Amino acid sequence: MLRRRIIPFLLIDKNSDCIKTTNFSERKYIGDILNNIRIFNEKNVDEIVVLDIDASLNEYEPKLDLIKNIASICRMPVTYGGGVKDLKMSKKIISSGVEKISLNSAIISNFDLIKEISQEIGSQSLSVSINFKKIDGKYYLVENNGKKIQKNIIDFILEIQKYGAGEIVFNSYNDDGNMSGYDLNFLDNILNYVSVPSVIVGGCSDYEDIKKLFFKYKNIAAGCSSIFIFKGKLKAVLISYPSERERLNISEN
């Protein structure tokens, strides 16, 4: 049986430092990226997502040497995102040794790019990340700074699937870093339209949140960052991940 995926999300900035954001801003430094990945590696995590959140903003190209280093120390699959704007770069990143690349909804202005990339590297290696924000009870696609994008989320989901996205990551602006629980109401609205594997990230505060998510929806994976990075009210940096026994409890219905 396919195991429910629990996926740490790690962010890096322009200095290649590992950071954690709240509401896509307010950065907190959480250590050396390679070091953090080594620790996750030892904990046998399902897979890992690494996003360079400055690349598109500051218009630099993905750091291929860093990506190669990450890929070669990982004994689990890696998804890389940040600054991927064309087919050529997608191919370079896959050749660096990661399994999936992530494209962000904020930079997708033409769906042909999705088609091009998926035909070349295969849908299974193309993940599309959707930033969503709740404003007055309604959900909107947003840019990385939280600004609305004039596209309907459901139409967007249907389009990217049609053009070859192999996975969708739903990234909650409101819940990012707030440990306020997953936005299950959002999933109620959209999951009927999703026909590829998907992940929700933003808001997870403890294993109970993952358990609730898994219980309610049979297919979606759990993305987490704060709970695997911080410990205690003061948010001291401490890397953690559920043990085999804890996982059994999480997946128990």
Add this chain to the structure above:
Amino acid sequence: MIGIINYGLGNINAFYEIYKENGIKLKIIDNYKDLKNNYNKIILPGVGSFDKAITLLKSKLFFEEILNFSQNKNNKILGICVGMQILGSTSDEGELSGFSFINNNFDKLKSKLIPHIGWNNVLIKKNHYLFENIEDNSLFYFLHSYCLSEFQKQYIVAETSYEQNFISVFEKENITGVQFHPEKSHTQGQKLLLNFYKS
């Protein structure tokens, strides 16, 4: 000597590091001519699409050389993910022909959610050196949309279920294919790669 074909697809470094940690030198084969040296085992990795893999192997002149290599039945080939699929003759994914070491088509998965992404159980169907010291039903990492859905029983090494059963490992003579990614499957994946080296 063991080598890995570097044709532009797949995580060469992860394989290299795994073998290195275990004191084994995995040669990275960048040029088809190098395959004429004394290799007796090669790994054909792959992350990508069927036609893309074949096109790259042909443009780098690896294709013919790998066919030659396979003629010697003491030589072993291990294909991984799309590297397994191109061992077959065709795929629903592409229009080109594969190596045809096995005369099979790779079919699109019939499951509701495609691709098949994540950790799934590998059910061992017969004793095999690749699974020495690996428990039956262990989890390995899968990332694919096409699969080998049928094969003669004697060639099936392991199966996996994702709403449908498919063959996750096969071996026919000196040709072996695994659908999952051992290089990304933690300890059990490393064991499998070492078992291939020791075989």
